[in-house]
Each structure stands twice: as C-alpha cells, then as structure tokens.
Amino acid sequence: MSKPIESTSQKDSMVFEKLNVTRESAVLFAVIDAPPMNLEGPELIRDLVSLIQQAEADDTVQVIVFKSADPDYFISHVDVTRIKENREAAAKLDGNPSIGQVLRHMSASRLVTIAQIEGRVRGVGSEFILACDMRFAALESAIFGQFEPAFGVIPGAGAAQHLTRLMGRGRALEVLLSADDYDAEIAERYGWINRALPAAELSDFVRSLALRIGSFPAAGHAVVKNRVNAIALASAEDIQRDSDLFLEGVVTPEYQRRMQAAMKRGFQTREAEMNLGRLVAEL
C-alpha cells in the first residue's frame, strides 16, 4: 500500500526535533516524541508549525495522523516555564503568538487531521486534539483534563469553545469547573472524542480511516471542512478572547500562588502528573 516517501528535497525539509514523521500514500503519521513527558514547549510548537506549513504546501498530502511515542503522555500540557518562547514559536505560522490561533489554523486547513490518543492529554494537549478534525482514543490508557480552572483561569487555546459545542453547556461546565481527569469511556460519552477503542485495535482503525480519507478527492475534503467549520468552529475573535482572558489570569497573585504550590508538588514532572487531577485539588 505504501508509496515511496517524498522526494529528496521534501525529505530533507521533513526533519523535526520533537516529531517523527513518516508517510504512507497521502497520509503523514506524526509521532510526538518530546521526552520526558511530551510537554508542549517551543521546540514542539516550532515542529508543529513547520509540519503544517510543509504539508499544506504539498498537494499530495491530505491527512495527518498525530500519535505519541510516550504511552503515558500524548501531550501533557504547555511548558509553563517557557510561555514567552512558546508564543514566539507560535507566531511563526500566521504572525499571531496565540497557540489557540495556531490550532485554529489547523482546524480551518484543507488538511484532515486525526488524533490517535494514548496516555494523558491535558491543558493545551486536550486543546490540540480538540482542534484536530477527529479524535480516537485508547480505552485503557487515554486520560483527558482541562486543569486550568483549578488555577483560576480559563483554558487559553480554545477548550471552552470546543467543549461547549461538542458536549453542551452542562457537561462542558462540569469538565471545565471540576478541572479533573476524565477517562476515555466518559470522554466518548460526553463527545470529547469521536470514539474510545481498545488499544489493540486503535492503530489499525486510525490507519485504515486515514488511508481511506486520503484516497478520496481533495476537493471534497476542503468543501466539507469549510461547510462544517462555518457551523461549528469558533471564530478567530472567540479564540483570541479566550487567549486574552487566560493571559490576564496568569498574572494574578492567586494564579501565581497556586502555580508555585503546584511546582513544589511536582507539576511538570512525569511522576507527579500521573494523577494531576488529585494534585491540583491539594494546592
């Protein structure tokens, strides 16, 4: 089934620091590999921006599947110690330093994006998969959370926009205000993801779906995405407003105090974040 990979020039340009990208037919498989816990820092953001730009420039690419090299963490969350660098990296795509706008660019792109989720996706990790066009998760291992309200702030990259439209007011408020961890079964029931599948079946399911979609005409992808997005994708203004509110929140003393307490308890370390839902309730 697999075509020869891209030409040498393309191949050369497809070198990333935190992503391992392979190609099969019209599908790119991008494996997030940013040890020790797939934090979203400037290197990963730079890679994602670069991948989107290169894939959009290549008419033979139609679908990107995102996976993780770490079975416990898909994307843990943004690296809170490097916000300034993150924003500089994000601005490379469209000039806007908000990660939410990078994600919205991806949602609005002609490229079809599929998240294959094993392990934890929290904070901007959850917002990343929400910005993908589809989400499939391992029943046994995937864990979802938007912990930001535990620090008194709204998620900064679109979670409230996506979750409210996907699961309705009541469930979105529960998920956001509880700032807790949710397993894949509830995530499916609530509409956070398309489906939870047994881990053993997940890769084959997603690969088949991606290759199938990639075999259909690109014109169909673009028109379908445009029409669906016109109904269900938040406006750039709404994404910006959430981003601004997040930035207003992180400079408050209350946020600062809680974040310092969280860092002392191991926030941003692999071990402590295995149960982040509990950690944020103990600050």
Add this chain to the structure above:
Amino acid sequence: MSKPIESTSQKDSMVFEKLNVTRESAVLFAVIDAPPMNLEGPELIRDLVSLIQQAEADDTVQVIVFKSADPDYFISHVDVTRIKENREAAAKLDGNPSIGQVLRHMSASRLVTIAQIEGRVRGVGSEFILACDMRFAALESAIFGQFEPAFGVIPGAGAAQHLTRLMGRGRALEVLLSADDYDAEIAERYGWINRALPAAELSDFVRSLALRIGSFPAAGHAVVKNRVNAIALASAEDIQRDSDLFLEGVVTPEYQRRMQAAMKRGFQTREAEMNLGRLVAEL
C-alpha cells in the same frame, strides 16, 4: 473538612420556608422540602429568589447543590392554580415576573449550581435543573418530563431552549412533542443530564464534586461560566419569547379543557402524578 457555618447575621438571614439550607466550606446544600409533592408555588419561588440573592451577596459562597427531601419528587412542576402569585414572587429577583428569567439569572450567575436529582422533575422542575450548571441523577428513581405540549403549549421557562442545545433537534422534538416521561438512563443518553449514577453513590459523588469546585478560585468560575454561556445559554429575549408563547397558550379553550380534565384525574396530586406520562395521554 467542614468549615464553621456562616456568621450569625448570615445564619439568621438563611431561614427559608420550603428549603433546608446547610453549608460546608464554600458550598450550600439546599434541600427542597415542599410537601406534599414539591410543587413550585410562590413560597418555593420566594425561597429560591432569596437564596440566590443571599448567596450572590456572600463572596465566600461559590457553589449551591440542590436536592429534594422527597424521594419521589424533586420538583413536580409549577402550581398551576397559583400562576399570578408565582409571577409576583419571581418578579422579586430582577423585576421580571417570568420564572424563566429567574432561572436564566441563576444560569448567568457567578455561582456554580448543581442539581442532585432523585424522583420526578417535570415541567418547570425540569427547566429548573436545566438552568443549573450541572445535573446528576439517580439511575433508579429519577424521571424527566416536559408535559406542556400535551396541553397544546410550549414549556414556559426555557425547556425548548435548553433541550434543543443539549440534545439536538431530533431528540428535543421527541421529548417535547411526546410530552412523556423519560428515565435517567435515556436522559443521560440524550444529554438531558450530565450523568445517571446509582442512587447509593449519588450524594457522595455530588458532594465531592461541589467541594472540589468550591475549593478553586472564584475568578475561574466566573470566566468559565461567562465564556460557556456566551455560546450555549439562550438569550433573555428567547427566554421571554417562550414565556410569552406559553402565556398565550394557557388562555385558549383547548388548554383550559384539557387542564380541567387533568385536574379531575388527579393532576397536582401525589398519587396521580406518579405516572403523569400516561395521565396526560388520556385527556
């Protein structure tokens, strides 16, 4: 875990006729206790208005949990024999006599509200829980219904607004046009409630969630609610329009005839309303 209750002045002011209110940390637990069947009459409306006002005035209160003292009825529905008094009681909150506007005030409030549902919630009872921020119900006993269309009228306090946004056009039309009773399992499947839980686990689940949310910064609650409501809460104009259409409907001969027939069959009595879904189909 529990803090000392409020100051004496607060305590004095927290006396209600149809609500038993206790406090634990930042959470108020309000038990609806309006025998014989928790009809929503002027006393209960007065109490709810008063509770909302006092809680909003007290910065140390962040969450209200609503429960019922009656295992068979959470809120049965509005007392149809006292519409005028009900409206006078409702007007005490913001000057608007529509119960739907009282409920919308609660939805838009910085206060986080959680409904813990055992027994029947129908008519304005269902609209009350829909206006809460989250809804959890006892799998064994909770029953949901919007019976108003069986009398030829639209629900008057926002049900069509909430249900359509929560469950989509097809399920909302089914629920409203059938005017029937729905159990907790289907209510969860349709999105009427967040989740159905075994009755034995319900209280602990809701209490933990409420205390958890109450321990997080108030700033986060307010910003999250504002942004989610901007997407998913019906406008005051839409709430008003439904209220007006309801009032236009209840004066028609068809409504009057059916309501009289219903009263003869025991409408607004505890026993007859155990199976109200059947009763309204026999008028």
Add this chain to the structure above:
Amino acid sequence: MSKPIESTSQKDSMVFEKLNVTRESAVLFAVIDAPPMNLEGPELIRDLVSLIQQAEADDTVQVIVFKSADPDYFISHVDVTRIKENREAAAKLDGNPSIGQVLRHMSASRLVTIAQIEGRVRGVGSEFILACDMRFAALESAIFGQFEPAFGVIPGAGAAQHLTRLMGRGRALEVLLSADDYDAEIAERYGWINRALPAAELSDFVRSLALRIGSFPAAGHAVVKNRVNAIALASAEDIQRDSDLFLEGVVTPEYQRRMQAAMKRGFQTREAEMNLGRLVAEL
C-alpha cells in the same frame, strides 16, 4: 383506536405511485415502495411533494410516519441518472428545484414527521431522515452513509447542516469525510438518530409514539417546532449553498471519472450497494 379513513375525495387524492399511505387517527403511515431499491427518482419525489401538500391541507392530519417496503433499503440515494427530472419534480413544492429545500419545507412544516428506518439510508436517503423531526432505527438492519465525499463533493441536500448540529464537528467530519457505512448502534451514539431499537419492537414503538403525538393539540406541535427550528434548523440560505456546491462538484472531471467507475462496479444496483462503503473506496 383507528378512525375511519379520510373522506372519498381525500382518499381519491391520496393515490401514489411509489408510496403506500394508510391512516390511523391523525397519523399517516407512508410506506416507500419503489423497487428495486428505493432510489429517490422523480416519481418518488413527486409523491413526497404531493403527500406533504395534501397532508398540510388537511387539518385532521398531524403526524406522518415514513417506513420502507424493502427490508434492505429505506431510501438508497438519489437516482444520479435522472438529476434533471428530480429537480423538476422537487420544484413543484415551492418553485425551488433543490431537494434540500423540499426537505427543509418538511422540517419547517406544522406536520410532525417520524422516520422508522430499516435497511440502508444513504445520500439523500440519510438527508431525508435527517429532515424528519425524529428518527428511530432497527438495531439489526439499519445502515447509514453519506458517500458523496468519496466522489469529491459535499452532500447536496443538507447532510452537513444536520449532522454538524446533531453530532458536533468531530463526528460530523468523520462521518462525512470517511464516506463510510455506519450501523444503527453507532448512529445512535453519534446522534444521527434518536434511538436504535430491536427490529421486533420498532413498529409498535413508533406507532404508539405517533398516535400519542397525534392526540395532542396541533397548536402545541406548531409552536414547539417553530421554537426548536429557530435554534437548530439550518437556514434556507445554508441549504441552498450546500446544494449549489454539490452542483458545482458533480460537473468536475474527478467526480465524473469516479462516478463512471462506480457505475461499472454496480452503483445503483441492489446487489452492489449492499456494501457501498467498500465499493466507493475501490474507485
């Protein structure tokens, strides 16, 4: 329970070529019977237009239940060889030749419509049931698909509008971009239908629901539908836009090539379309 059928004049006018219509109380049961596979061609469209017109003109009719005479096909899809005639037949309702506008007329009507689905509903068949007010399907036999994007085009009669609102962005994109078949269990989980029921219970369930709704005042149906539609029914402009985009797509060489290949493999034949999801991936 059953009332005498309509008057002779009504009866005479209720003769159809591809529909068998019977009446019980305020409910019409319309059985789609267009062998060999319930393709939606000009005769069936003419019948549907005529049925809607006659039912709307008869105040004693409140509900229409749609079923199929073919256990394998409810409506297979539009007859792609007769697009011009189809559009002429559609224009008979409101002057607009778009089938999507005929379906929107039905959604906006005071009539309550219920789809009782056994067998395949694909393309405009799926769009037909989506335009009904409620959808109940046989767990064992119902199969759902919007295969149009496999040919590079958006569905032309409102599928993207309905699916996005019913199931959210992620699931709508999956269903549309995969162009695949979905069974009744997933269709229920995704919100494509109200509920999947065992085939043995389906007819009784739908008949009871239809008669129940038909026994309630017509005024309630109209006001509930108006208010729900104001939130959740796509505008005529959006339906038109999708229709126009579809028509732009079907004249492209890519569409033409794929459609010719599909016809060679048996597209529009009963046997080959038993597994249409596979067929469209082999073009």
